[in-house]
Amino acid sequence: MNHHHHEEPPPDSANDTGWSESDGQWPMRPVDRLIYASLSRVDRSVLDEMRRIRDHAVRNNGPDGLRVGLMHMNGHFIEWIEGPGPAIDALMARVSRDPRHHGLQVIHRSTGQARLKRPWIGAIVQAIEPPSLFAARVHTWRLRHEAGQVYEPAHVWMNVCSPPAPDMPRAGEGAERVMLLSARLAWAFDLLRWLAGVSSRRLVQRRYAASADDVPDVASDYLDLPDLGPGGMRLIAHARRGLTMGVAHALMPAHGAVVLILDGDAEANVRLVQKVLDVCNQTQHVPTIIGVGPHDSVTAELADRVQANGHAWIGVRSPLARPDVSDLWAVLEPVLDQFAGQASG
Ligand SMILES: Cc1cc2nc3c(=O)[nH]c(=O)nc-3n(C[C@H](O)[C@H](O)[C@H](O)COP(=O)(O)O)c2cc1C
Numbered sequence: 001m002n003h004h005h006h007e008e009p010p011p012d013s014a015n016d017t018g019w020s021e022s023d024g025q026w027p028m029r030p031v032d033r034l035i036y037a038s039l040s041r042v043d044r045s046v047l048d049e050m051r052r053i054r055d056h057a058v059r060n061n062g063p064d065g066l067r068v069g070l071m072h073m074n075g076h077f078i079e080w081i082e083g084p085g086p087a088i089d090a091l092m093a094r095v096s097r098d099p100r101h102h103g104l105q106v107i108h109r110s111t112g113q114a115r116l117k118r119p120w121i122g123a124i125v126q127a128i129e130p131p132s133l134f135a136a137r138v139h140t141w142r143l144r145h146e147a148g149q150v151y152e153p154a155h156v157w158m159n160v161c162s163p164p165a166p167d168m169p170r171a172g173e174g175a176e177r178v179m180l181l182s183a184r185l186a187w188a189f190d191l192l193r194w195l196a197g198v199s200s201r202r203l204v205q206r207r208y209a210a211s212a213d214d215v216p217d218v219a220s221d222y223l224d225l226p227d228l229g230p231g232g233m234r235l236i237a238h239a240r241r242g243l244t245m246g247v248a249h250a251l252m253p254a255h256g257a258v259v260l261i262l263d264g265d266a267e268a269n270v271r272l273v274q275k276v277l278d279v280c281n282q283t284q285h286v287p288t289i290i291g292v293g294p295h296d297s298v299t300a301e302l303a304d305r306v307q308a309n310g311h312a313w314i315g316v317r318s319p320l321a322r323p324d325v326s327d328l329w330a331v332l333e334p335v336l337d338q339f340a341g342q343a344s345g
Contacts, residue, residue, distance in 0.1 A: 032085040033115075033153045034092070035108035037078045037138040037160065038101040039131075046072050047209055049100060050122050057120040066091060067116035069247045072124045073161065075131030076138070077101050080157055080247070082114050107141040108156045115154060115250040117282070123246055124209040125161075137163060154254055157247065164234070165202065165224035174231025175224070176340040177254050181238055181276065182261035183268040183293075187325070188237035191261065192223050194325040195235075199225070208246070218242035228333070229340020235259075240272065243279055253285040256343050259336075261328065262293030262302075269293075273302055277309045288339065292316040292332050294323055314339070 042049045050072060061068060066083035079095075081088050096104050137160045144151070164172025180188040196203035205221045218239045226232040236255075242248050258276055262269045273289075280286060289306045291298050291313070298315040306313040316331050323331075 030111050031082045031114045032088050033108065033110050033112060034081045034088050034106060035078065035153055035156055036081075036092070036095075036104050036106045037076055038104040039135075040072060040075055040077050040101050042072070042100055046124050050124060053100075054120055054122055057122075060091070061119040064091070067114070067119055069116055069121045069123075069157075069250065071122070071161065071247070074125075074127050074129055074134040076134050078138075078157070078160060080116065080153055080250075082116050105138055105142045107138060107145050107160065108151070108153050109145070110150055110153065112152070115253075115283075116247075117249060121246045126207045126209075128204060128206065134160070154251055158251065158254065162204065162206075162222065164232075165226065168224050168226050168232045170231060172224070172232065172234075174344060176229055176231065176233045176256050176343055177236065178233060178336065178339075179236050179238060179252075179255045179258045179287075180261070181240060181243065181258065181272060183263040183272040184265055185263075186239075187261040187263075187328075188259075189219070189221055191325045191328060192221050192235060192237045195225075195329060196223050198326075201225070208242070216241060220248065228337055230344050231340070233336060233340055240275065243275060249279060249283065252279055252283040252287075255285075255287050257288040257290055257336075257339055259290045259292060259332065262291050262297035264294060264297060266297070266299070269297060269299075269302060270305070273305055277306070277311075280311070281309070286310055288312040288314060290314045290316060290332075290335060290339070292318070292328055292335075294318055294321055296321075 040046075050070070053070065057068065057070070060066075064083065064087040066081060066087050068082070069080040071078050081091060141156055141160055164175060168175055180191065182188040192203060201223060203221055203223050206219065208218050208220065218241060220236060220238050220242060222234055222236040224232060224234050238248055260269075260272055260276065276289065289311045291302055295317045298317045303313045303315055314335060316335050318327050318331050320327050
């Protein structure tokens, strides 16, 4: 294991990414949405090539009313495009002639709610599996698309880029998705790593190299737990600064709950809660918010703040003053199990 400790930087200033928190409102009118995947021909310096693509995309997409998320992973490109239909067709005509990739397959097209908030978001994920496995999923989803089966683009994106573990109930369809964030340090990542160890399950660690200058690299790990709740659960750890960026933002509505690992630092707790509430507000999503931490960290002030924004709040107190990850899990697990049961019932 190479990254054994994910140090997040100290409590982030409201906007250290340069991503304005207020430009995140989605258009309310329905937009056209398309997702394609292709085989990358880029072998050396993917980052340089992504930056060249970025330069074209920021010049063209904004004026054309397009917003895209482009990811390079496992030898493939996958691009999620939103905007006016004719502009999408024009972009697809250009992109399909681009020699930097081949074998382009459209795996989704529909009209509906916009999810992406910028003309261009790019990310490079370190390979986590052989390209052939990724290609097989692309093929499956292309067949579904061609058979006229309609899904939300977020659903297609998640299933292609981060498929459920093979032993998840009902092929992962009923799984509850729960986001994990920590007010300080990297507790969310530490908890998942510990949990993967004690359960002997595979932790999927993703490193996103951001291909815009104003966006830092971030990590996001996830772990599938088939026995939690009736349909299993995916726990996804995000860095605080990763939350407002890229597709993490677009995928917020897929989460039934957000777990906040609180800290002795009350100000850091409030900052995190407010950040999550802002993103939920931008994405018009109202997940249950679960605060877990040392006894004193789970305050009425946090509960009030969360509930005032229309969210259900569950405070989970460890009896210990300095709980470690196993102590936190001991109090959190039954709450998550019950939450998943209620959510699906
Ligand atoms: C995987 C991939 C994704 C791309 N995405 C975009 C995009 O979102 N917008 C865009 O204008 N060009 C994109 N391009 C670049 C286009 O293929 C083409 O080079 C560019 O649009 C030409 O731009 P120009 O008219 O500024 O020369 C992409 C290229 C690749 C290989």
